[in-house]
Amino acid sequence: MTSSFYAIYYDGNTSIAHKVEVIVTPTYLEINFTEKEDTAVLWKIGDIQKETQTNKNYLRLLYGEFPSQILEVDVDDIQLLQEILPLSRLTSTSLYTKLTNSKRYILLLFLIFIAISVVSYFFVLPRLVSPIVSQISPEHEIQLGNTLYKSIMEDEVVDSSKTVLLNKFWKSMNYKTNYPVKITVTESEEVNAFALPGGNIVIYDSILGTMRTAEELAALLSHEYVHVQNRHSLQSMVSAYSGIILIQLIMGNMNANLNAVFQNAHTFAFLKYSRKLEKEADEKGMQLMYEHKIEPIGMYQLFKKLEESEKENKFGDMPEFLNNHPVIRNRLSYSKKYANSHQTNEKDQTLEDLFILIKE
Amino acid sequence: MKDLEILDDAGSNKRFEFKGEGGEYFGIWIVNALLTAITLGIYYAWAKTKERHFLHSNTYLANSPFAYHGTGKELFIGFIKAIGIFVIPYLIVIGISTTQNSTLIIFTGLIFLLYILIIIPFAIHGSLRYQTSRTSWRGIYLGYNGDRTEFVKLFLKNILLTIITFGFYSSWASVNIRKYITDHVNFGNVTATFKGKGNDLFVISLVGTILTFLTLGIYSFWYFRNIINFYITNTELEQDGRTISVQSTVTAGGIFGLVIVNVLLIIFTLGLATPWVVIRTIRFYMDNVILDNNFKPSEIRQGAIDVSADATGDDVLDILIS
Numbered sequence: 099m100t101s102s103f104y105a106i107y108y109d110g111n112t113s114i115a116h117k118v119e120v121i122v123t124p125t126y127l128e129i130n131f132t133e134k135e136d137t138a139v140l141w142k143i144g145d146i147q148k149e150t151q152t153n154k155n156y157l158r159l160l161y162g163e164f165p166s167q168i169l170e171v172d173v174d175d176i177q178l179l180q181e182i183l184p185l186s187r188l189t190s191t192s193l194y195t196k197l198t199n200s201k202r203y204i205l206l207l208f209l210i211f212i213a214i215s216v217v218s219y220f221f222v223l224p225r226l227v228s229p230i231v232s233q234i235s236p237e238h239e240i241q242l243g244n245t246l247y248k249s250i251m252e253d254e255v256v257d258s259s260k261t262v263l264l265n266k267f268w269k270s271m272n273y274k275t276n277y278p279v280k281i282t283v284t285e286s287e288e289v290n291a292f293a294l295p296g297g298n299i300v301i302y303d304s305i306l307g308t309m310r311t312a313e314e315l316a317a318l319l320s321h322e323y324v325h326v327q328n329r330h331s332l333q334s335m336v337s338a339y340s341g342i343i344l345i346q347l348i349m350g351n352m353n354a355n356l357n358a359v360f361q362n363a364h365t366f367a368f369l370k371y372s373r374k375l376e377k378e379a380d381e382k383g384m385q386l387m388y389e390h391k392i393e394p395i396g397m398y399q400l401f402k403k404l405e406e407s408e409k410e411n412k413f414g415d416m417p418e419f420l421n422n423h424p425v426i427r428n429r430l431s432y433s434k435k436y437a438n439s440h441q442t443n444e445k446d447q448t449l450e451d452l453f454i455l456i457k458e
Numbered sequence: 459m460k461d462l463e464i465l466d467d468a469g470s471n472k473r474f475e476f477k478g479e480g481g482e483y484f485g486i487w488i489v490n491a492l493l494t495a496i497t498l499g500i501y502y503a504w505a506k507t508k509e510r511h512f513l514h515s516n517t518y519l520a521n522s523p524f525a526y527h528g529t530g531k532e533l534f535i536g537f538i539k540a541i542g543i544f545v546i547p548y549l550i551v552i553g554i555s556t557t558q559n560s561t562l563i564i565f566t567g568l569i570f571l572l573y574i575l576i577i578i579p580f581a582i583h584g585s586l587r588y589q590t591s592r593t594s595w596r597g598i599y600l601g602y603n604g605d606r607t608e609f610v611k612l613f614l615k616n617i618l619l620t621i622i623t624f625g626f627y628s629s630w631a632s633v634n635i636r637k638y639i640t641d642h643v644n645f646g647n648v649t650a651t652f653k654g655k656g657n658d659l660f661v662i663s664l665v666g667t668i669l670t671f672l673t674l675g676i677y678s679f680w681y682f683r684n685i686i687n688f689y690i691t692n693t694e695l696e697q698d699g700r701t702i703s704v705q706s707t708v709t710a711g712g713i714f715g716l717v718i719v720n721v722l723l724i725i726f727t728l729g730l731a732t733p734w735v736v737i738r739t740i741r742f743y744m745d746n747v748i749l750d751n752n753f754k755p756s757e758i759r760q761g762a763i764d765v766s767a768d769a770t771g772d773d774v775l776d777i778l779i780s
Contacts, residue, residue: 106522108596108597109597110597110760111597111759111760112598112756112757112758112759112760113595113596113597113598113646113755113756113757113758113759114596114756114757115522115596115755115756149525150511152508152511152512152514152515152526153477153478153512153515153516153523154482155477156523158525164763165594165597165598165599165760165763166597167597168596168597170523194489194508197485197489198485198486198489199485204485204488204489207489207492207493208488208492210492210496211492211495211496214496215495241558245558347495347498347499348495359728
């Protein structure tokens with residue numbers, strides 16, 4: 099049985115679009131030019147090649163040496179060829195085409211994608227932070243901390259006599275440390291203190307002004323010491339950057355808007371992460387105080403001072419999910435609970451004396 | 459049987475047309491995005507190729523479609539090479555930045571920027587050679603026969619002049635670079651040339667900038683129209699000794715419609731409408747560019763075809779743009 103159909107033929111050397119009648123025989127495609135009779139081109143079935151179908155309206159068959167002759171076949175006529183051509187799968191039935199043409203597959207792929215993203219963000223990523231952090235040597239961490247310290251200190255005024263006293267106070271607390279802990283007191287209206295990776299702790303003198311007991315100061319130093327000792331700054335950095343890199347990998351190819359939405363979501367998640375680290379510093383700090391025979395009630399007293407200073411400025415009522423520290427109410431409650439059940443009933447005279455000097 | 463009446467060389471046969479649909483492109487786009495994400499970017503080369511296949515095969519001139527012949531494998535190999543071109547110098551920069559010697563860091567940073575600047579013309583050259591040699595229409599291949607050294611020199615000279623004149627020279631630089639590229643593109647025996655003058659582009663830019671500022675941005679649509687039309691109408695083709703002029707029907711109103719709807723689509727779908735935006739934009743250009751009657755679609759002859767170009771330049775350019 100022979101069948102025929104019309105198609106468009108290009109000879110590979112000129113741009114003439116020949117309208118041809120193609121007669122299908124078991125061994126050849128006979129290509130007849132409708133505009134001039136008596137001429138025909140024969141294509142041996144076995145040597146015909148197929149181009150990947152990329153337009154839903156037609157399929158292109160190739161024949162001969164490069165630049166090949168081309169036959170552009172309407173999709174409706176492909177059926178006629180399918181019976182005789184040994185071109186397996188004339189129509190594009192690749193997995194990819196199936197995927198792009200089926201709403202069900204797209205949806206399925208989308209769900210798999212969401213699942214992978216969720217699993218890697220919420221389960222894989224958090225477990226990667228510690229191994230990555232442990233790859234960074236303390237020497238590098240100290241170097242990084244010193245660089246940060248230098249750039250931060252450029253615009254700060256250091257109170258050198260209080261700095262000396264505070265370092266003495268710290269030495270007298272007798273905490274074991276892997277890092278060269280160095281305390282710097284700077285002059286500032288702001289009630290604040292922070293720890294840098296590798297051992298530098300910066301304390302603003304306003305916070306010292308509000309303190310009434312040596313335990314409060316010990317509590318502050320204990321809190322910052324836990325940040326240093328447990329490499330919290332590095333953990334935060336790694337957690338923040340690895341999240342951003344992951345989102346970039348997943349969303350980078352989609353578009354900028356979606357990317358931005360997820361980046362912001364990541365910032366919120368990151369605030370939660372830093373609240374976790376702050377709570378750890380509070381709790382471990384109190385444990386250390388108790389172990390070194392310093393009354394943990396100092397932590398509660400310190401939070402009381404923080405509460406007062408927060409009331410003075412307008413940010414006191416910021417909800418917890420917008421804050422990088424736990425809300426003060428919670429900190430007051432868990433520190434009170436711990437202090438009540440862990441009383442040392444001891445006073446360290448050296449710390450007391452140093453505290454009086456610091457307060458002068 | 460569908461309409462095969464394409465043999466006529468008159469009327470609509472001078473027009474470009476894009477026949478792909480947004481929904482169709484969305485399927486390709488979303489599957490590509492997901493596969494690229496799942497494979498952590500490795501699929502990118504194949505994704506890009508599928509996209510080009512779709513876009514080329516749905517672009518018609520004189521009722522016949524273009525075809526794209528590049529493969530994902532080519533683009534992937536190019537991508538690996540491109541990564542090498544960036545990663546090694548980048549690692550050196552990172553290494554040096556740990557030394558904390560700020561003079562050295564600034565110096566290295568400048569060298570790196572210079573390196574990137576020098577890469578750009580090489581990448582453009584490679585990308586042009588690759589993409590043209592993988593594109594055909596009615597079996598006739600496009601080609602780019604620019605000389606690499608010549609182009610790199612021309613490009614760097616013009617960029618340098620633009621930098622030392624604080625951007626003042628940019629109109630002339632754009633025209634010179636565009637002219638070199640256009641003049642070296644051929645489509646079988648059809649050649650191209652760019653007739654635009656830097657002076658004209660400078661006047662368009664100067665007037666455009668001032669009026670856009672004075673009208674609080676409203677004039678920008680006319681400004682864009684002038685720029686687009688400058689590039690389109692100054693391109694001339696030549697076929698068998700006949701000059702074919704390229705005409706444009708782009709209007710400020712048309713650009714306004716295109717841009718406003720595109721922006722709204724992107725904002726309200728958080729970007730998921732990107733495929734429709736891309737297709738609207740392509741269609742806008744296709745619908746507004748016409749070749750004059752000297753163009754004879756059936757009289758093009760195959761020229762020398764050089765398919766030796768690899769995809770490295772194309773990938774480098776892609777990395778630099780994205």
